[in-house]
Amino acid sequence: xxxxxxxxxxxxxxxxxxxxxxxxxxxxxxxxxxxxxxxxxxxxxxxxxxxxxxxxxxxxxxxxxxxxxxxxxxxxxxxxxxxxxxxxxxxxxxxxxxxxxxxxxxxxxxxxxxxxxxxxxxxxxxxxxxxxxxxxxxxxxxxxxxxxxxxxxxxxxxxxxxxxxxxxxxxxxxxxxxxxxxxxxxxxxxxxxxxxxxxxxxxxxxxxxxxxxxxxxxxxxxxxxxxxxxxxxxxxxxxxxxxxxxxxxxxxxxxxxxxxxxxxxxxxxxxxxxxxxxxxxxxxxxxxxxxxxxxxxxxxxxxxxxxxxxxxxxxxxxxxxxxxxxxxxxxxxxxxxxxxxxxxxxxxxxxxxxxxxxxxxxxxxxxxxxxxxxxxxxxxxxxxxxxxxxxxxxxxxxxxxxxxxxxxxxxxxxxxxxxxxxxxx
Amino acid sequence: xxxxxxxxxxxxxxxxxxxxxxxxxxxxxxxxxxxxxxxxxxxxxxxxxxxxxxxxxxxxxxxxxxxxxxxxxxxxxxxxxxxxxxxxxxxxxxxxxxxxxxxxxxxxxxxxxxxxxxxxxxxxxxxxxxxxxxxxxxxxxxxxxxxxxxxxxxxxxxxxxxxxxxxxxxxxxxxxxxxxxxxxxxxxxxxxxxxxxxxxxxxxxxxxxxxxxxxxxxxxxxxxxxxxxxxxxxxxxxxxxxxxxxxxxxxxxxxxxxxxxxxxxxxxxxxxxxxxxxxxxxxxxxxxxxxxxxxxxxxxxxx
Numbered sequence: 001x002x003x004x005x006x007x008x009x010x011x012x013x014x015x016x017x018x019x020x021x022x023x024x025x026x027x028x029x030x031x032x033x034x035x036x037x038x039x040x041x042x043x044x045x046x047x048x049x050x051x052x053x054x055x056x057x058x059x060x061x062x063x064x065x066x067x068x069x070x071x072x073x074x075x076x077x078x079x080x081x082x083x084x085x086x087x088x089x090x091x092x093x094x095x096x097x098x099x100x101x102x103x104x105x106x107x108x109x110x111x112x113x114x115x116x117x118x119x120x121x122x123x124x125x126x127x128x129x130x131x132x133x134x135x136x137x138x139x140x141x142x143x144x145x146x147x148x149x150x151x152x153x154x155x156x157x158x159x160x161x162x163x164x165x166x167x168x169x170x171x172x173x174x175x176x177x178x179x180x181x182x183x184x185x186x187x188x189x190x191x192x193x194x195x196x197x198x199x200x201x202x203x204x205x206x207x208x209x210x211x212x213x214x215x216x217x218x219x220x221x222x223x224x225x226x227x228x229x230x231x232x233x234x235x236x237x238x239x240x241x242x243x244x245x246x247x248x249x250x251x252x253x254x255x256x257x258x259x260x261x262x263x264x265x266x267x268x269x270x271x272x273x274x275x276x277x278x279x280x281x282x283x284x285x286x287x288x289x290x291x292x293x294x295x296x297x298x299x300x301x302x303x304x305x306x307x308x309x310x311x312x313x314x315x316x317x318x319x320x321x322x323x324x325x326x327x328x329x330x331x332x333x334x335x336x337x338x339x340x341x342x343x344x345x346x347x348x349x350x351x352x353x354x355x356x357x358x359x360x361x362x363x364x365x366x367x368x369x370x371x372x373x374x375x376x377x378x379x380x381x382x383x384x385x386x387x388x389x390x391x392x393x394x395x396x397x398x399x400x401x402x403x404x405x406x407x408x409x410x411x412x413x414x415x416x417x418x419x420x421x422x423x424x425x
Numbered sequence: 426x427x428x429x430x431x432x433x434x435x436x437x438x439x440x441x442x443x444x445x446x447x448x449x450x451x452x453x454x455x456x457x458x459x460x461x462x463x464x465x466x467x468x469x470x471x472x473x474x475x476x477x478x479x480x481x482x483x484x485x486x487x488x489x490x491x492x493x494x495x496x497x498x499x500x501x502x503x504x505x506x507x508x509x510x511x512x513x514x515x516x517x518x519x520x521x522x523x524x525x526x527x528x529x530x531x532x533x534x535x536x537x538x539x540x541x542x543x544x545x546x547x548x549x550x551x552x553x554x555x556x557x558x559x560x561x562x563x564x565x566x567x568x569x570x571x572x573x574x575x576x577x578x579x580x581x582x583x584x585x586x587x588x589x590x591x592x593x594x595x596x597x598x599x600x601x602x603x604x605x606x607x608x609x610x611x612x613x614x615x616x617x618x619x620x621x622x623x624x625x626x627x628x629x630x631x632x633x634x635x636x637x638x639x640x641x642x643x644x645x646x647x648x649x650x651x652x653x654x655x656x657x658x659x660x661x662x663x664x665x666x667x668x669x670x671x672x673x674x675x676x677x678x679x680x681x682x683x684x685x686x687x688x689x690x691x692x693x694x695x696x697x698x699x700x701x702x703x704x705x706x707x708x709x710x711x712x713x714x715x716x717x718x719x720x721x722x723x724x725x726x727x728x
Contacts, residue, residue: 003433070569071562073615080433082613098590222446225479232478239475241443270474280431282442282475295450319590335595336450392593401576401599403589 001075004208007084007099009127010109011119015140019109019178020072020085026185027200029074069099078204093122093366094319097406100127101392104208105134107199108159112145112175116158122352128166129315129368129408131388134206135163137173138199142191143180149193165355174199217245218279218306218382218390219299222336225284237268237284238293240336243389246278247285252302254418255293257378261302262287279389296337298380298390302418306390308378309415313347315370315384316395316405318363324371325362330404331396332375335389340376340398347372370410384408434622438471441610443594444573445475448555448608449482451598455555455608458544459485459512461493461501462674463630464559464611467619469508470628471610483557484511488543491518492655497674500631515547531657545581548605555598555606563615573612579603616672617697624690634693636670636685648681 008016023029072083086099100106106127110120127135137159145151152175163171174183175191176199182188185200197205225237251264266273268284277283285299293299300306318324324343332341347370349360363369384391395405431439445468448455457472459465472481485505489498505512520526520543548556562569572591577583589597598606611619623630641649642656643663650656651671652664655678669682670693687693 001432003436070566071613072569073563073613075615075617080618094590098592101592102594222443223449223476223482225476227479229478235478237478239446241439241446271477280436280439282439282446331599333595333597336447389593392595394592394595394597396597396599399601401597401601401604403592403597406590406592 001078001080002208003080003082004105004203004206005082005084005103006105006107006203007086007096007103007127007132008107008109009086009096009100009123010107010138010140011111011114011117014109014111014114015178016109017085019107019138019140019176019184020083022178022181022184023083023200024072024074026181027074027076069095076200076204079208081203093126094317096123097126097130097317097319100130100132101406103127103130103132105136105203105206106132107136107138109138109140110155110159112139112141112151112155115155116162118353120159121162121355124162124166124168125350125352125355125368126317128168129317130406131384131408133169135168135171136199136202137171139173139175140178142175142182143177147175147182147190149175152194172196172202174202215244215279215387216304216306216382217247217251217301218243218304218387219247219283219285220335220337220380220390221293221295221297221299223295224293235286236290237286238299239282239284240299241282242277242279243335244279244387246276247283247301248276249273253287253299254302254304255291256298256300256306256380256418257308258292258297259308259418260289260291262289262291264288264299296335300380305382305417307381307412307415307417309375309381309412310378311344311372311374311413311415312379312381312409313370313372313411313413314393314407314409315350315368316363316407318365318367318369318405320397320402320404321365323362323364324369324404329398331398332373332379332393332407333396334379334381334393337379338396339379341395342374343371344374345372346370371407372413373407381409381412383410383412385410434618434625437611437614437618438474438622440594440613441468441471442475444596444608444610445472445557447596447598448557449476451596452555452606454551454553455483455557456486456513456551456553457481457483457557458559459487459501459505460559460674461487461497461504461631462559463619463623463634464561466504466628466630467611467622468557468559469504469510470626473508481508481510484513486513486515486547486551486553486556488540488547489514489516489518490540491516492653492678494631494633494651494671494674496633497631504629513547513551515543515550517543519543520546541581548581553605554600555608557608557610559611560609561614561616561619562609562612571609571612573609574598575607575609576600577605577607581605583607617694620690620694620697624694630690631674633671633674635689636668636687636692638666639669639682641665641667641669641682644681649684650678650681653678 010016070085074081084099086096108124139152139155156173175194176183182190183198187198219242220240221238222240225239227235249264249267265288266286267277326343326345328343332339346360348357350368382390391409393407394403397404517539560568570585572588574596640652642652667684668686670685670687671682687696
């Protein structure tokens with residue numbers, strides 16, 4: 001059985017929490033005691049308020065809105081699902097980015113009465129920026145527009161323009177009513193003109209994890225294992241996770257950014273030696289040479305098109321209340337590697353309504369901007385488009401430790417692609 | 426290149442090992458909170474996979490309520506010895522004496538709320554900057570909101586509105602002096618996932634997880650509580666002999682048993698697949714006090 005992570009997004013009151021509640025409820029994933037607690041609460045409609053299954057914080061129940069990301073789980077005979085329920089409010093856009101960054105699929109909810117609105121565009125933009133490949137346009141509240149096919153068709157046509165602008169790879173449109181359960185788990189007679197799959201049928205059949213195991217081999221050292229015991233006097237293993245691709249015993253590799261060369265002597269999984277291992281496995285690599293390697297270094301096969309760069313251009317989503325100005329010094333955390341950096345320039349700001357780019361002097365909370373970043377030590381990166389693992393980073397405030405931004409590498413300046421033989425920085 | 430197949434347990438395992446290694450790489454003085462329950466036992470198995478043939482880069486720490494099941498304590502000590510890892514035990518009893526705290530009253534005097542005091546004292550004593558725990562997001566709705574790296578202030582408080590964004594699998598553990606981070610490597614696992622992993626890895630567990638005869642008190646709710654010396658019973662309380670097991674091992678004064686003949690892990694999974702009541706709903710007496718009970722306790726530093 002495999003795993004699919006998906007996010008629900010859309011504007012406030014589009015019914016995201018109700019949709020998730022409905023998926024959990026109709027797939028028989030809600031425990032009786034949890035349900036009983038819901039049934040004890042008075043509701044406006046006189047029915048169980050399914051949204052309460054996800055809004056877990058006191059402030060959320062008080063205000064009837066989703067503030068922070070909630071994670072929910074359910075399993076069908078075909079698949080295990082991790083649902084990320086992200087907030088719809090503009091001021092919680094950073095939480096939506098948080099949820100989208102780990103998702104394989106995005107359900108973009110649209111209220112059939114409202115059609116495509118600004119938040120639909122904003123969330124589609126963010127989901128596409130973080131590299132989500134599969135999109136579901138879920139046109140909700142179809143019961144409130146008389147289940148009219150024409151309404152659905154018009155929204156699908158409107159969204160096609162968005163999908164086109166953002167070059168979304170795959171969009172599946174499904175008319176639903178989360179409140180009534182139409183086309184959520186099973187296809188509904190109320191929408192008999194619709195011949196496609198129900199939402200759950202689609203979620204069960206969409207391919208998961210295509211990109212994780214594909215691509216060039218990438219591995220970053222998290223921790224050096226050196227037991228120094230009688231049994232293992234000279235053991236030195238590099239523990240980390242294969243970020244993409246596959247590693248084989250005997251591979252010739254570079255250690256980056258230093259550029260030293262070695263050969264993989266052994267790949268260990270749970271102390272067993274294996275011939276090969278692939279993303280997303282957590283492994284220990286041992287090399288034939290006693291080279292200087294520490295946390296944050298990358299080990300990649302000779303011939304990889306990975307870049308070693310001290311200057312990158314990146315798209316970021318700024319997540320701090322205090323605005324970002326050029327010249328700001330901060331930390332870049334690129335998985336296990338942390339380096340000092342300076343924001344040399346803010347090159348553009350994305351208009352979330354038009355998706356156009358405009359000049360800007362600063363980045364405010366929730367802005368999506370392009371920056372040029374100079375780092376004190378080289379980063380070992382791919383462009384985000386090329387590799388979702390090695391092209392991603394966060395910006396961190398050195399003093400407070402706060403996470404300031406999500407970043408995606410677009411291009412590298414003055415970078416080296418390590419060449420076989422004689423490579424030096 | 427053929428794509429190797431990894432199922433969801435492989436993926437959850439890889440994610441958890443990655444998180445444990447990030448803790449080892451990012452913190453000076455981490456600890457693994459270890460109760461002898463199934464979730465923390467799974468964490469020790471994951472730590473073996475993350476750090477062997479080296480030693481764990483953290484001690485195991487148990488906050489002993491003094492109301493634990495003796496079978497669990499025995500298992501705790503045996504497992505720590507077998508792993509060859511350091512076990513630190515600090516007791517709520519001592520905290521109560523030292524801080525002159527009031528013992529909980531009532532018929533079922535749970536010491537769960539008091540654990541927080543001992544935990545915070547222990548964090549201070551050893552200057553732990555990260556505490557790894559076995560909490561899962563499926564346990565409770567406030568937990569569903571929690572990040573994998575969850576920053577606490579110097580008073581151990583969690584502020585759900587001020588959580589750091591957590592992007593991709595890039596975990597930011599940078600903190601200021603006095604703060605610490607709670608880390609939950611199996612956040613994305615459900616109770617069933619934990620059991621399936623225990624089954625797959627053939628992990629040994631304390632005997633109380635399996636069906637066994639036990640003398641129990643019948644609560645007004647119909648729930649069964651194992652008879653022990655901490656309960657303050659009335660003459661009218663009904664005492665029965667039942668075949669039971671526990672789904673979770675907590676404070677024995679507030680952790681109810683479920684009737685079950687399950688003798689093996691396979692049986693338990695069968696049980697779970699047909700169970701219609703959540704783990705906490707079935708077993709905990711103290712979460713239902715108010716709708717935000719867990720959220721409020723977590724805000725104050727509860728795990």
